[in-house]
Amino acid sequence: MNEEHPKKNKLFSLKYLVYDFVKVTAALPGLIWLRPSWKYENKEAKKRIRGGAVVIANHIGYFDPIYIMMTIWYRRHHFVCGKEFFESGARWWFKQFLCIPVDRQNFSLGSLREISDELKAGSLVPIFPEGHINDGSGEIAAFKSGMVLMALQGKAPIVPVYIKPRAHWYSRVKMVIGKPVDIIARYGARPTMRQIDEISAELQQKEKELEQIAYK
Numbered sequence: 001m002n003e004e005h006p007k008k009n010k011l012f013s014l015k016y017l018v019y020d021f022v023k024v025t026a027a028l029p030g031l032i033w034l035r036p037s038w039k040y041e042n043k044e045a046k047k048r049i050r051g052g053a054v055v056i057a058n059h060i061g062y063f064d065p066i067y068i069m070m071t072i073w074y075r076r077h078h079f080v081c082g083k084e085f086f087e088s089g090a091r092w093w094f095k096q097f098l099c100i101p102v103d104r105q106n107f108s109l110g111s112l113r114e115i116s117d118e119l120k121a122g123s124l125v126p127i128f129p130e131g132h133i134n135d136g137s138g139e140i141a142a143f144k145s146g147m148v149l150m151a152l153q154g155k156a157p158i159v160p161v162y163i164k165p166r167a168h169w170y171s172r173v174k175m176v177i178g179k180p181v182d183i184i185a186r187y188g189a190r191p192t193m194r195q196i197d198e199i200s201a202e203l204q205q206k207e208k209e210l211e212q213i214a215y216k
Helices: 014-034 064-071 091-096 109-120 146-154 183-187 193-214
Strands: 037-040 053-057 080-082 100-102 124-127 158-164 174-177
Touching: 014 064, 053 064, 053 146, 053 193, 064 158, 064 174, 080 124, 100 109, 109 124, 109 146, 124 146, 146 158, 146 183, 146 193, 158 193, 174 193, 183 193
Parallel strands: 037 174, 053 124, 053 158, 080 100
Antiparallel strands: 158 174
């Protein structure tokens, strides 16, 4: 489904040197400390993700990006994050970890273009569509429709992931992976705004279904 693109990621590149080094060296301590485990919605969800895809997940804390990286460990991730992080002293690190800065209050066409370019190049672009860390109530907040526009522009599916909140800091991290949702295959390249809102609501409901699987 994804087009060939001049920015297509290479397996080995100096661009990814810091990212890959930290990922490899942190893998063993991360596995020991977090002891991650996974469940799947069905057999289709077990298949490895090939090509570009938007990965969405509930947002329960600051370690969520690490959990997502451990869930889809065999791919590099280009996380969408607030531009304020790039304006801090950690700008260099966020760039090394392939993050894409966006203005969450005034999302621009330039940001959408950068994200769609990465998707067309075959990259994974994770985003937390609640737009903020969950307030601890356990309820998944309404999803923002921006994730759907990203997937449409990048001609990529959306892969839902649910992160189960940890009861204690030493509890095991548990996640559920859902099957990819191909919006274009269902509605075409130009769905109506009503259809986009329907998809957003459907994906939020999908997260709740994955939550039920997590607690079984």
